[in-house]
Amino acid sequence: VPQVTIIHGSCTAGGAYLPGLSDYVVLVRGRAKMFLAGPPLLKAATGEVATDEELGGADMHVTTPGTSEYIGENDRDAIRICRELMATLPWNEQLPVTLKPEYDEPLYSVDELAGVVPMDYRQPYDCREIIARIADGSVFFEFKEFYDSQTICGHSRIGGRPIGIIGNNGPINYKGATKAAQFIQLCCQSNTPLLYLQNTTGFMVGKDSEQNGIIKHGSKMIQAVSNASVPQITILVGGGFGAGNYGMCGRAYDPRLLFAWPSSRVAVMGGEQAAMVLDIVAREKAGRLGQGVDEEKLQKLSAYTIDRMTRESEPLYGTARLWDDGLIDPRDTRKILIQALEMFYEAGIRPLKPNSYGVARF
Structure with a gap:
């Protein structure tokens, strides 16, 4: 199916391959940045110094490598371009004619x-x-x-x-x-x-x-x-x-x-069940080893387990x-x-x- 990508901001490293693998790319001028390595990483890796715009700015991509097909002046304009593009594709014309099904609303609100x-x-x-x-x-x-x-x-x-x-x-x-x-x-x-x-x-x-x-x-x-x-x-x-x-x-x-x-x-x-399991296992282990049970430590472990598992x-x-x-x-x-x-x-x-x-x- 046709894939369209709008880039509103930074698109870096592996993420840059997503628009690269799209059929149509729309960039926002002055905001979109698309590169495999940004200026800091580039300088650290090779010593080369470049700006965001030189490396992956919207104007660069639409004029030099041709990675993008369209450029928008702002977010709204980029979305407009995307809509106009979709309007040119005979996407829905390929569907067979179907009737929308009729149905009743639920008896309860x-x-x-x-x-x-x-x-x-x-x-x-x-x-x-x-x-x-x-x-x-x-x-x-x-x-x-x-x-x-x-x-x-x-x-x-x-x-x-x-x-x-x-x-x-x-x-x-x-x-x-x-x-x-x-x-x-x-x-x-x-x-x-x-x-x-x-x-x-x-x-x-x-x-x-x-x-x-x-x-x-x-x-x-x-x-x-x-x-x-x-x-x-x-x-x-x-x-x-x-x-x-x-x-x-x-x-x-x-x-x-x-x-x-x-x-x-x-x-x-x-969380309560997990805490109980850990408590039982700890007591049985202490029993097998002939050791006493640290009740305060077990209570803290139970409280921590319940709190963490409940939150997560x-x-x-x-x-x-x-x-x-x-x-x-x-x-x-x-x-x-x-x-x-x-x-x-x-x-x-x-x-x-x-x-x-x-x-x-x-």
């Missing part, structure tokens, strides 16, 4: 999403309450409703587009993992995009879970997520802990889009590190999902033009 999920991820709620406020007509055709009540699966429509939804009403047990894995595969069979409403403490642990094959069945679910051939969207609405984050298509499993609510938390485990699991910490595609107002969830499904639909029907020569500028 999307504004109620601000209060459906407790800010404390440890408080339970029914994920169907979210679905009722994002699905067309609040219609949700539940899959295997009576097989497992902790992992909720079913078909719906959002913005007139079909979608399969998987949500959590608790930890993922062996039945829930099997149910979700089957549902994911069926959605791939019917080319139905998947939405994960993630709020889980992880896969269920304990003797009953292990003896019923939670590792085997959990692997089924993770394998289904990894190999899914349809677009996947994840909304972090509550907790996303441990391997449950994997099974519910967390960032490591590359959903096409992943958004977080302010109520979300993502970590290997909760918060949504602002994650979104600042690009672990999601945005921290969103829950009331905007339906609007964002409609836009995403339209984008996925268009991407699926848009004809692309592969080439064998890379960037024409070369």
Whole structure:
């Protein structure tokens, strides 16, 4: 597809190859700087002295090496040039004629999403309450409703587009993992995009879970997520802990889009649980060695662990590190999902033009 880059400021070292690999480059005069090494590094490496403009200024690039095709007088002008460029490309003319689907609004107000999920991820709620406020007509055709009540699966429509939804009403047990894995595969069979409403403490642990094959069945679910051939969207609405984050298509499993609510938390485990594990391990080690336990030291370790893991699991910490595609107002969830499904639909029907020569500028 055509790639357009606007450079508003510095673009240095490896970053300079991004516009270099773009089809069209727009630079802002007097502000854009594009070079492999800036003046300080150049002087340190070779002893040569040069200014920003001589090394990588906008005027230099459009007149001498031809690295850029266009130059704007300011940020606004550069964006105008980009828009005019896009208007010249017959991008949408290549799409087949399609009718926009008609759909009903949810029976329940999307504004109620601000209060459906407790800010404390440890408080339970029914994920169907979210679905009722994002699905067309609040219609949700539940899959295997009576097989497992902790992992909720079913078909719906959002913005007139079909979608399969998987949500959590608790930890993922062996039945829930099997149910979700089957549902994911069926959605791939019917080319139905998947939405994960993630709020889980992880896969269920304990003797009953292990003896019923939670590792085997959990692997089924993770394998289904990894190999899914349809677009996947994840909304972090509550907790996303441990391997449950994997099974519910967390960032490591590359959903096409992943958004977080302010109520979300993502970590290997909760801070309290991590502190308790470290406490137990330290006491058992001291017992094996026949040593006494330093209670004050353990209390400090627990307090530090809880504080650090709590801070690093918060949504602002994650979104600042690009672990999601945005921290969103829950009331905007339906609007964002409609836009995403339209984008996925268009991407699926848009004809692309592969080439064998890379960037024409070369």
